[in-house]
Amino acid sequence: MDMAFTHVCVCTLLAFVLTWTLFYDTNRGKKATKSADAVVEERKDGAAADVIIVGAGVGGSALAYALAKDGRRVHIIERDMREPERMMGEFMQPGGRFMLSKLDLQDFLEGIDAQKATGMAVYKDGKEAVASFPVDNNKFPYDPSARSFHNGRFVQRLRQKASSLPNVRLEEGTVRSLIEEKGVIKGVTYKNSAGEETTAFAPLTVVCDGCYSNLRRSLNDNNAEVLSYQVGYISRNCQLEEPEKLKLIMSKPSFTMLYQIGSTDVRCVFELFPNNVPSISNGEMVNFVKNTIAPQVPSKLREIFLKGIDEGAHIKVMPTKKMSATLSDKKGVIVLGDAFNMRHPAIASGMMVLLSDILILRRLLQPLSNLGDAQKISEVIKSFYDIRKLATKMLVPHLKAEGVSQMLFPVNAAAYRKSYMAATAL
Numbered sequence: 082m083d084m085a086f087t088h089v090c091v092c093t094l095l096a097f098v099l100t101w102t103l104f105y106d107t108n109r110g111k112k113a114t115k116s117a118d119a120v121v122e123e124r125k126d127g128a129a130a131d132v133i134i135v136g137a138g139v140g141g142s143a144l145a146y147a148l149a150k151d152g153r154r155v156h157i158i159e160r161d162m163r164e165p166e167r168m169m170g171e172f173m174q175p176g177g178r179f180m181l182s183k184l185d186l187q188d189f190l191e192g193i194d195a196q197k198a199t200g201m202a203v204y205k206d207g208k209e210a211v212a213s214f215p216v217d218n219n220k221f222p223y224d225p226s227a228r229s230f231h232n233g234r235f236v237q238r239l240r241q242k243a244s245s246l247p248n249v250r251l252e253e254g255t256v257r258s259l260i261e262e263k264g265v266i267k268g269v270t271y272k273n274s275a276g277e278e279t280t281a282f283a284p285l286t287v288v289c290d291g292c293y294s295n296l297r298r299s300l301n302d303n304n305a306e307v308l309s310y311q312v313g314y315i316s317r318n319c320q321l322e323e324p325e326k327l328k329l330i331m332s333k334p335s336f337t338m339l340y341q342i343g344s345t346d347v348r349c350v351f352e353l354f355p356n357n358v359p360s361i362s363n364g365e366m367v368n369f370v371k372n373t374i375a376p377q378v379p380s381k382l383r384e385i386f387l388k389g390i391d392e393g394a395h396i397k398v399m400p401t402k403k404m405s406a407t408l409s410d411k412k413g414v415i416v417l418g419d420a421f422n423m424r425h426p427a428i429a430s431g432m433m434v435l436l437s438d439i440l441i442l443r444r445l446l447q448p449l450s451n452l453g454d455a456q457k458i459s460e461v462i463k464s465f466y467d468i469r470k471l472a473t474k475m476l477v478p479h480l481k482a483e484g485v486s487q488m489l490f491p492v493n494a495a496a497y498r499k500s501y502m503a504a505t506a507l
């Protein structure tokens with residue numbers, strides 16, 4: 082491996098990621114909460130749950146499971162119970178697997194055709210460098226490899242696992258608004274599967290409604306700004322050479338990636354910037370992929386890269402947003418997951434950070450025999466915010482001191498375990 086080349090690749094990628102990170106400043110926005118007065122007549126009796134969770138994606142489902150295992154009564158409301166078909170959350174870092182094991186969910190990457198990933202191959206100007214996950218022989222519970230998979234299959238398994246617990250009520254419904262009384266969120270209004278507008282109340286509401294969150298703006302008073310778009314599709318019935326290595330191509334205008342998300346399914350994705358996204362509907366995007374991106378893909382990967390396009394694969398476009406993780410001044414509520422904070426998809430760490438957040442929140446709630454004390458809940462939420470921030474701060478200097486793969490895969494076993502253990506020593 083040419084170390085100078087590797088260094089350039091890494092610095093380019095790091096600079097790229099850091100650029101976005103630096104832009105993650107506070108945005109402001111508004112979204113109404115429904116006043117308590119408007120719903121007071123709808124309220125029938127006391128809260129039937131300790132926690133309401135909005136959204137049964139990766140975060141909502143894992144949190145429901147974790148809190149229910151601690152004996153909490155959880156009401157989780159999800160607008161669409163079908164298996165999602167999404168182009169996100171497909172690559173879980175070794176640190177994410179570690180977090181899953183801490184949540185007793187490690188088995189849930191089994192049986193979904195998840196693929197083992199041991200590192201990445203980076204391509205630039207006809208050269209190739211390989212970066213593997215550093216082997217950490219210091220107490221990591223299993224081999225420090227990643228997994229890549231169809232996100233929807235994983236989400237569906239998490240939902241099944243959570244709803245198998247007797248104290249979890251997983252209900253189909255679309256949450257419309259949060260119910261607020263004097264600065265305290267008391268519950269939600271939602272439309273249930275029968276089409277009825279109804280309400281649910283609990284001492285703690287967790288908003289986990291993903292990157293298109295409608296509720297975030299009413300809590301954090303900021304907007305998310307779109308920085309770029311990920312454009313992708315799946316090439317089917319094929320396998321990459323060295324499938325355990327994610328392929329990262331330093332193309333223009335930004336990176337292109339190929340990685341195995343099933344034994345015969347390859348995710349092909351590249352990044353474009355706003356005002357420069359060709360139309361999918363009129364065929365411009367297909368031409369752009371063929372004429373602009375494909376020629377930059379190394380010839381040994383090109384056939385697979387074009388396979389999906391030639392076979393008419395469904396092309397998806399997902400926004401990359403900048404949004405800061407700010408604490409709401411409303412009580413009785415917390416925002417998690419993509420609704421709370423997003424990192425650039427190129428570092429594929431969203432699920433890992435989210436699962437870590439869930440662990441921190443769970444441990445902070447554990448000492449409370451019930452969640453009825455609003456003041457205590459507020460203290461937990463404040464501590465949660467401080468602890469997760471601390472964990473991130475502890476991580477950054479470590480990354481700067483480490484080598485290639487540390488920077489490309491920022492939260493590996495040793496670094497993350499250290500910060501996590503320190504942060505959760507309550």
Ligand SMILES: Cc1cc2nc3c(=O)[nH]c(=O)nc-3n(C[C@H](O)[C@H](O)[C@H](O)COP(=O)(O)OP(=O)(O)OC[C@H]3O[C@@H](n4cnc5c(N)ncnc54)[C@H](O)[C@@H]3O)c2cc1C
Pocket residue numbers: 135136137138139140141158159160161168169170171172173174177254255256257289290291292294295311399400401417418419420426429430431432433435
């Ligand atoms: C393009 C892209 C690629 C990414 N790739 C990776 C990756 O490779 N690895 C990684 O670790 N992270 C990745 N991430 C981040 C990762 O996807 C997220 O961290 C993770 O999926 C967030 O989970 P979540 O529970 O917050 O949201 P989701 O998993 O999106 O779940 C939100 C849920 O809320 C439901 N919902 C929404 N609104 C309502 C409502 N009003 N009422 C009821 N239900 C509602 C939705 O239907 C959905 O089921 C990526 C992100 C993006 C944008």
